[in-house]
Amino acid sequence: MHLSSPASAEHVQLYRTTEHEPLVDDVWDEGRVRDAVAGIVDEAERVCDGCFWPDHPRDEWPAFPPGPTTLYLGSAGMCWALHTLGTSLDVGVVLERALESYREHPDFAPDYGGEPSLWMGESGLLLVARIVASAAADDERLAARILQNRANPTWELMWGSPGTMLAARVCGLDELWRDSAEPLWQRWDEETHLWTQDLYGRTARILGPAHGFAGNVHALRGFVGDDVLRERVRVPLEQLAMRDGNRVNWPPAPEAVTVDQIRVQWCHGAPGIVATIGDLMPLELALAGGELTWYAGPLAKGGGLCHGTAGNGYALLRCFALSGDELWLDRARRFAMHAIAQVERERADVGRGRFTFFTGDVGVALYARSCLQHDARFPTIDYW
Secondary structure: OOOOOOEEEEOOOOOHHHHHHHOOOOOOHHHHHHHHHHHHHHHHHOOOOOOOOOOOOOOOOOOOOOOOOOOOOOOOHHHHHHHHHHHOOHHHHHHHHHHHHHHHOOOOOOOOOOHHHHHHHHHHHHHHHHHOOOOOOHHHHHHHHHOOEEEEEEEOOOOHHHHHHHHHHHOOOOHHHHHHHHHHHHHOOOOOOOOOOOOOOOOEEOOOOOOOHHHHHHEEEOOOOOHHHHHHHHHHHHHHEEOOEEEEEOOOOOOOHHHHHHHOOOOHEEEEEEEHHHOOOOHHHHHHHHHHHHHHHHHHHOOOOOOOOOHHHHHHHHHHHHHHHHHHHHHHHHHHHHHHHHHHHHHHHHOOOOOOOOOOOOHHHHHHHHHHOOOOOOOOOOOO
């Protein structure tokens, strides 16, 4: 079965206006940005109870008594972000307590006693414990979790082996990294040019970084040469591109081309694909994805990384890194000012910040700092 362009893609809207909001008219202000980053860090330090952070009404997750601990939405993610930003909080002790809590009450609890995955499982906790030099770090247990996850049928970053491959790589566990990379490489279908995910009870071929193609390609860096990766990504990205003039978006999956299914987010759509593998794409495609990200505007869902304004902003920073054109840096900074305004607005509405890594305020702080430093690396996956 050969991959073909989405049916009637030329008639599909590239984004939905209801998912976005007008850009605030705030010029780049380095002092305000530094104050905002410091304020986010200060509040996060102040409200931590020694292991957990207060929940937020916009994070509609299952209840995890006594609290979430994992990288995506729990204590591990907050600890990594604060450690990266610079903090007075003893995140090593927080990780000790979070690991104890996870092992007693896993955030996700399949039959074998907890997820081994990076974002939603114990591997993420153990990796962050190692990075922050916590007494809870345990390379032997982390290695066992990575090995356990090598053939996870999701074949994506959040739950699958591409995520735990990153953990193996950053820890210097080269044999385990290659042991996971080989089956991922073999699963890359030469006819469809994609991977097939068994995810949440359904089978799909997903394009974005969180659950599919772009994240898998990124995980294979170093195992496969960049020239090979460039050739392999070109065909599916060109064939599945939905164009409108100089703007391009990609559907979440080849079959997802209705207006209700289209996204312009880091997790699904042009922003995440450009931010994650923009350097492996034809430059014209990467910049066209950036144009769509800018044209659609900030996301109404919030300021965060996964499906928020900050995450989309990393596509603009990637375009700056690729082109050297300061127009992209200016645009990225405008998104940073908007994301900061979203944090301030939401804090005023709710009475407190949003204390998760991929959806919360620390992601905005990391993005704002990236704009200060002209740093296109996406948090976690580009650091590891």
